[in-house]
Amino acid sequence: MDADRSILAVTDFSSASVHAARRAARLAAERGSRMILLHVVEPDGLVALREWFDKGRDLRAAIAEQARMQLDAQADPIEQELGVRIERLVRQGRALDEVHQAGAASDLVVLAGRCDEAGREAALATLADRLVRSADRPVLVVRRAPDQAYARTLVLTDFSPAAQAALRAALAVAPGAEVHLLHAFDIPFEGKLRLAGVSDDDIAAYRREIRTRALAQMQQALDAVGAPEGARTSLVPGDVRVEAVRAIEHLQPDLVAVGKQGDSLLEDMLLGSTTSAMLERAGCDMLIVPRRAAGVQESAPSS
Numbered sequence: 319m320d321a322d323r324s325i326l327a328v329t330d331f332s333s334a335s336v337h338a339a340r341r342a343a344r345l346a347a348e349r350g351s352r353m354i355l356l357h358v359v360e361p362d363g364l365v366a367l368r369e370w371f372d373k374g375r376d377l378r379a380a381i382a383e384q385a386r387m388q389l390d391a392q393a394d395p396i397e398q399e400l401g402v403r404i405e406r407l408v409r410q411g412r413a414l415d416e417v418h419q420a421g422a423a424s425d426l427v428v429l430a431g432r433c434d435e436a437g438r439e440a441a442l443a444t445l446a447d448r449l450v451r452s453a454d455r456p457v458l459v460v461r462r463a464p465d466q467a468y469a470r471t472l473v474l475t476d477f478s479p480a481a482q483a484a485l486r487a488a489l490a491v492a493p494g495a496e497v498h499l500l501h502a503f504d505i506p507f508e509g510k511l512r513l514a515g516v517s518d519d520d521i522a523a524y525r526r527e528i529r530t531r532a533l534a535q536m537q538q539a540l541d542a543v544g545a546p547e548g549a550r551t552s553l554v555p556g557d558v559r560v561e562a563v564r565a566i567e568h569l570q571p572d573l574v575a576v577g578k579q580g581d582s583l584l585e586d587m588l589l590g591s592t593t594s595a596m597l598e599r600a601g602c603d604m605l606i607v608p609r610r611a612a613g614v615q616e617s618a619p620s621s
Contacts, residue, residue, distance in 0.1 A: 324352035326421040327428040328413075328445070331357070331388050334430035334460075339404075340396055341464035341603070342428040345491060347402040348467070354405045355393050356420050357385045358413045382408050414448050421455060426491070431459040431604070450578065450606045456487045459604045462572065468492035468603075472571040473499050474562055477535050480577030480609035486543045487607045488575035495573065497549040499540060500565050501532055502558040529553060566602065575605040 327342035329335040339355055346353035359381050385408045393404040409416040421427045431446050446459050471492045475481040485499065536551045554561050566574065 323425045324354055324423065325426045325428060326354045326356060326417070326424040328356050328358070328417055328430075329389070329392060330430075331392060332430065336392060337463050338428050338430040338458075338460040339392060340400070341458070341460045342426075343396045343400045343402045343404060344464050344467065345426070345428075347400045351425070352405065353402055354407055354420065354424070355389055356407045356409065356417065357389055358416045359385060359408065359410045360413055361411065378410060382410065413445055414452065417445075417449060418452070418454075424455065426456050426458055427453065428458045428460060431461045453578075453606070453608055456491075456605060456607045458491065459606065461601060461603055468495045468573045470569060470571040471495040471497050471573045471575060472562075472565055472569055473497065473575040474558060474577070475499055475501050475536065475539060476558070476577075477501070477532075477539065478577060478579055478609070480579040480607065482539060482542065482577070483609060484575040484577035484605065484607040485539060485545070488573065488605055489543055489545060491575075491605055492573050497540075497545055498552060498565070498569055498571065499536055499545075499549065500552045500554070500558075500562065501536055502554050502556050502561040503528060503532055504555065504557070525555075571602055573603050573605060575607065578606055578608045 325342045325346050327335075327339045329339055342355075343353055345351070359378075386406060389406040389408065393406060396402075397404055407420060409420065417427065417429075427449065429446055429449065446457075450457055450459070468491065471488050473481075473485045473488050475485065488495075489497070532553055533551070536553065540549050540551070552565065562574070565571075
C-alpha cells in the first residue's frame, strides 16, 4: 500500500467494529498510510426516530453530532495506543453506497464480520456479504481481536487473475506472515472417463500430470509476487470449500485470502460460493480481493 493512499474502516460502534478499527489502524501504522474511520447513518433510522420526536427538530444534525462524538470516543484510544492519526467521517445514506463512495480512493476497506451484540449481528453480516460481492477493491473482514500482526496466512488459489491478486494483497497486508498457498483440484470428467472404459492406470497417470502441472503453477504464482522463500504450498484433491475448511482447522491461520472472480450477480452466486461459504465458517480474518481491484492487472501464471 502506498503512503499516499488510505485504509477505510467501517464502524457501527459495536465491540466487533472496534476490533476492525484497531486492525485497520495497526495496518495503517505499519505502512504509514492514512486511516479513515467511517460511520453511516441510514435514512431508515432517521424515519423511525421522527415518529418519536418533534418533527420540527433537526434530527439529522443532532444524530450526526452524536455520531461524531462516538467516533471520537472510539478513535482516540486507538490513536494513543498505536500512534496513528485517524480521520473521522460521518455520512448519511445507504450503508453500502456510502462505503463504496468513501472507499473509492482507498487501498483497503476494513469492517467487522460479526458482532457481540445480537441485535446488530445480522446487519453487520449483511453489509459484509454485500460489500464482498460488489467491492472493486480488497475488503478485510475482521473476526478476531488484533492483538498482534498477522503471523500465518492461508491463500486459496485456482490460478485465476483474482487468485493471484489475492496472493499479492495478502503479502501487502501481512508482509511478515508465514504464507501457505492452497490449491484443491478435481479430475475433469473422471466419472465419464470411467464410464467410457478408461483404465484406472490411465486415470492415475492423468491425475499425476495434473498434479505436476499444478505444482509448477503454484511455484510460478509465488515467484511472480516475490513471495518469501519459506512460503509453503499444499495441493490436495477435492472440493476447495471442503479442503479450505480442513486447512483452516489444521493450519490455524489468522488470515485467509480469497480472490473473487465474478462481476455479475449470477457469476457471484456461482463462482463466489467459495467466498460466501468461507465467510460463514471461518473464525479467522478474511481478505477478499476482486479481480477488478484498483491497480491489480496481473495475469494468472502460465501453465
